[in-house]
Amino acid sequence: MNLITADYVYTPKGFVENCTIAYSDKIEAVDTLQVLSEKYPDADIHYAGKNSVLYPGFINTHVHLEFSANTTTLKYGTFMSWLDSVIEHRNDLLQECDNELMLSKIEEMLHSGVTTFGAISSFGAELEACMQASQRVVFFNELIGSSAAYADALYNDFLERVKASQHCTENDRITPAVAIHSPYSVHPVILQRAVQVAKQNNLPLSAHFLESQAERNWLEDGNGEFKPFFEKYFNTSTPITTIREFMHAFDTYPTHFTHCVQANEEELAYLSSKGHSIAHCPRSNRLLGCGRLAIEKVRELGIPFSVATDGLSSNWSLNIFDELRAALMMHHAGPLEQLSTLLIRSVTSDAANILGLNVGSIEAGKESDFTVITLPNTPSSIDDIAVQTIIHTQKASEVYIAGKKIV
Ligand code: MCF
């Protein structure tokens, strides 16, 4: 048994001072050091240091590791110019992205305290790096393919990748999962089949949805900036689905929808009514000119959401603190403390519930995934710890996964 004490511990009841956790691979008990050292007289005891704050390990639910080679190659500013640049440079970027590079980005996440991430994989190329990672990984096999002619082949390739990720589960840190790329890029017939695969195998399910105004215009009336794009690359000028039809395809299975920046109130209410959740990627949304997620509406409707980095195809780092800071700045209206607390919850317990993992919370029975950060000085009040953590932290001081100290 091990005991770890921090000056502050983030528990389901909020921040608690001078709190100790007894743990092995799972959390055994949360109490004072006095009580727990009497209960476990042989335990190894560790104090995380002055101004330490212990959190459950952070969870980044949405990242594209395959695009890790991008820094200045892709065009930012508007969604369509970005997408055009992805089409142009995709092959080069994928080729430049080897295991070593992906592992270095996985390390970057780890040092920011991320102990679980959701990897969106278009080709399965990052499976090896994910198997070598210290973290838990939800491996989202992405289905993409809008043309009916190629749909079957693309679907079969997707199924093979799903199987490959299921077979590596002797590595119990990898959870196989399904991602639908988007309403504009996945044919409804294979979409339905992929949703069934997720449902029958009880796999987490995710989809990019209503990211840009261009996507909305295209799905609503087959117009706007997507029209010349589809004419040029796919020789078609009609969308394959509608917003409504796409949403309905997920009616019976709670799904993690990424972005939803352009969803209106009615659509958000619909997502809420079906128990769906949102991955919110503020820096990606800003860089691709997509706008701001109405986080206050999302909250009001009780939609669970997670803050996530997206890939380096639309971001400059995979550091979860950089993302939390961006969220704090982007959603500038409303009380700072309340938003900070909500953001911390979004990368811990809410993200864990969304992905269906037994992590994200400091309570007995949960996996022992911890992230310790150290504040530069004593916080003015216990109510400020979430804000101070977000604005002052670049790196975690200690990281534990399944009870093992990794950082
Ligand atoms: O989330 C961002 C922006 N929206 C959509 N797709 C992606 C994002 N980052 C990477 N992608 C990938 C996606 O997985 O880019 C490709 C897909 O493989 C776009 S379609 C040419």
Ligand code: FE
């Ligand atoms: Fe994405």
